[in-house]
Amino acid sequence: MVATGALGAVGAAAVAWPFINNLNPAADTLALASIEVNVMPIEVGQAITVKWRGKPVFIRHRTEKDIKEAEAVPMSELPDPQTDNSRVTDTAKKVRPEWLIMIGVCTHLGCVPLGNLPGQDKGPYGGWYCPCHGSAYDTSGRIRKGPAPLNLAIPQYLFLSDSLVRIG
Amino acid sequence: MASSHGTPPVFNNKVIAWIDHRLPIFSYIEKEYHTFPTPRNFNYFWNFGAIATVMLVLMIATGVVLATNYTPHVLMAFDSVERIDRDVPQGWLIRDLHMNGASFFFIAVYVHIFRGMYYGSYKAPRELLWILGVVIFLLMMATAFMGYVLPWGQMSFWGATVITSLFSAIPVVGDSIVTWLWGGFSIGNPTLNRFYALHYLLPFIIVAVVALHVVALHVHGSNNPTGIDPKGPQDTVPFHPYYTMKDGFGVVVFLIVYSLVAFFGPDMLGDAANYIPADPLVTPTHIVPEWYFLPFYAILRAVPDKLGGVIAMFGAIAVLFVLPWLDTSRVRSSTFRPIYKWCMLLLVIDVVVLGFCGANPPAGFWIPLSQAATLYYFFHFLILLPVLGKIERPLPMPPSIADAVLKKKAG
Numbered sequence: 001m002v003a004t005g006a007l008g009a010v011g012a013a014a015v016a017w018p019f020i021n022n023l024n025p026a027a028d029t030l031a032l033a034s035i036e037v038n039v040m041p042i043e044v045g046q047a048i049t050v051k052w053r054g055k056p057v058f059i060r061h062r063t064e065k066d067i068k069e070a071e072a073v074p075m076s077e078l079p080d081p082q083t084d085n086s087r088v089t090d091t092a093k094k095v096r097p098e099w100l101i102m103i104g105v106c107t108h109l110g111c112v113p114l115g116n117l118p119g120q121d122k123g124p125y126g127g128w129y130c131p132c133h134g135s136a137y138d139t140s141g142r143i144r145k146g147p148a149p150l151n152l153a154i155p156q157y158l159f160l161s162d163s164l165v166r167i168g
Numbered sequence: 169m170a171s172s173h174g175t176p177p178v179f180n181n182k183v184i185a186w187i188d189h190r191l192p193i194f195s196y197i198e199k200e201y202h203t204f205p206t207p208r209n210f211n212y213f214w215n216f217g218a219i220a221t222v223m224l225v226l227m228i229a230t231g232v233v234l235a236t237n238y239t240p241h242v243l244m245a246f247d248s249v250e251r252i253d254r255d256v257p258q259g260w261l262i263r264d265l266h267m268n269g270a271s272f273f274f275i276a277v278y279v280h281i282f283r284g285m286y287y288g289s290y291k292a293p294r295e296l297l298w299i300l301g302v303v304i305f306l307l308m309m310a311t312a313f314m315g316y317v318l319p320w321g322q323m324s325f326w327g328a329t330v331i332t333s334l335f336s337a338i339p340v341v342g343d344s345i346v347t348w349l350w351g352g353f354s355i356g357n358p359t360l361n362r363f364y365a366l367h368y369l370l371p372f373i374i375v376a377v378v379a380l381h382v383v384a385l386h387v388h389g390s391n392n393p394t395g396i397d398p399k400g401p402q403d404t405v406p407f408h409p410y411y412t413m414k415d416g417f418g419v420v421v422f423l424i425v426y427s428l429v430a431f432f433g434p435d436m437l438g439d440a441a442n443y444i445p446a447d448p449l450v451t452p453t454h455i456v457p458e459w460y461f462l463p464f465y466a467i468l469r470a471v472p473d474k475l476g477g478v479i480a481m482f483g484a485i486a487v488l489f490v491l492p493w494l495d496t497s498r499v500r501s502s503t504f505r506p507i508y509k510w511c512m513l514l515l516v517i518d519v520v521v522l523g524f525c526g527a528n529p530p531a532g533f534w535i536p537l538s539q540a541a542t543l544y545y546f547f548h549f550l551i552l553l554p555v556l557g558k559i560e561r562p563l564p565m566p567p568s569i570a571d572a573v574l575k576k577k578a579g
Contacts, residue, residue: 020348023362029352049449054354056449108474110333111326112451132330132455133469134530149474 034168056104070140084140106130108148205404207392215418216280223273230266240364245320264434272426274460288500289391295492297384311370314363321442337478395500403569462526470542496557504563
């Protein structure tokens with residue numbers, strides 16, 4: 001009886017699995033290629049938004065002031081402690097503090113934070129501000145205030161040259 | 169015709185008799201909708217079950233017609249909805265009826281839920297009836313949410329992003345669940361396709377649960393404004409013609425108001441931002457859900473912690489499931505509960521305040537206000553209800569429904 005029941009349960013699970021897995025991303029969705037971005041035209045203090053895997057990626061050319069502010073923050077003040085350096089390192093382990101490359105999706109509920117375009121509200125910490133539920137990020141994209149639990153995510157990226165970066 | 173309770177009806181029409189002998193649908197209708205003994209003292213609050221049923225049928229009818237012209241693809245969805253509005257014969261009418269029908273369905277259901285709470289309709293032996301109702305409410309919310317995504321406007325896209333991202337608050341597996349829901353790394357074409365499929369499916373599941381809701385209702389019959397069970401034929405009237413007429417009247421009045429909005433203010437209840445095509449790179453400055461979700465949205469935002477907010481929001485609905493056991497009072501109707509009566513009024517005010525909080529940006533005094541209102545919401549259900557049932561002294565109850573009605577008439 002128990003063996004029959006157990007086998008039945010395994011069979012039911014085996015039948016259910018294709019239906020559940022069917023909803024996962026398809027091969028063509030997974031195959032979305034990485035993108036290469038020329039960062040040469042971005043002036044100091046400017047930022048651009050590029051689309052990668054259907055999501056916005058922020059590339060900000062940080063000013064000296066941005067970098068100093070980000071580095072000066074004590075870890076104890078951060079809900080999700082990460083050094084500024086660890087957030088500006090590419091996959092070849094090269095640190096480029098002037099380039100901050102992040103997925104522009106608020107870690108609360110997925111809105112695109114403001115602050116990447118000139119004239120937008122950068123929030124109380126000079127970085128980004130999410131208008132949906134009021135999360136504020138600093139100049140390193142780290143969460144400082146509001147309901148978001150994590151810092152803005154850093155995608156895998158590699159500087160192929162000083163002006164060309166590959167994301168993904 | 170003219171059968172009294174208990175005796176099976178005799179049909180003079182031979183065709184009806186032949187069918188009924190093999191499939192007793194006519195006996196069923198006779199028993200459940202004609203002779204069915206119904207308390208004689210319903211007020212107009214008892215109309216809203218019938219009204220909600222009519223709205224459900226209307227939503228399915230308009231929805232099926234809309235589906236024949238809608239294209240579930242990210243590049244074509246927005247334009248296909250605009251085409252329905254501009255080019256398809258009477259498309260504007262069907263769409264306005266469907267769009268506003270959702271709002272009026274929720275209006276009917278919210279009044280229906282209030283009725284159940286005010287008159288204690290959820291108490292024994294109607295706990296399962298109430299729980300089935302909460303299931304219908306949840307299914308309606310899912311259906312409405314997915315329907316709102318289909319026009320693929322800015323609010324569609326960002327509303328979907330915010331609501332599906334709620335699941336990312338689940339520890340460890342949250343992100344995988346969200347990717348699974350989306351069928352990709354962001355809201356996209358796979359998401360739109362599956363939402364369309366489910367938006368078409370769920371209403372029929374709602375119909376099935378409504379059927380169970382009605383079956384459960386007809387076991388012990390309806391509650392009534394006094395909350396006293398009928399004690400004999402003097403307390404009841406046959407459902408037809410008394411309540412078919414009264415329900416019919418209520419349905420017509422409700423449909424008049426609904427039509428006025430659908431014809432003369434079809435976008436009154438909607439958000440203008442949804443007439444901007446979805447843009448995955450730009451979040452609208454102010455994301456708001458449809459009005460019927462605002463109180464729950466306010467609860468979500470009131471908690472300054474992601475997982476906490478999500479738990480509070482789902483908890484606000486989950487608490488309704490256990491309402492029959494949270495209320496310790498043995499008296500059903502608020503009419504005889506001098507303190508609870510005012511608490512119900514406060515709860516309604518609280519939910520309306522939460523609605524306004526949800527409609528406004530999470531800044532300034534709206535934050536503490538939504539937190540206070542959220543606390544009161546849970547206070548009402550988790551503390552006030554259990555305690556009040558023990559300490560409140562109910563007013564003297566009339567011996568029967570007939571007594572209550574006749575005394576009121578005389579006095």
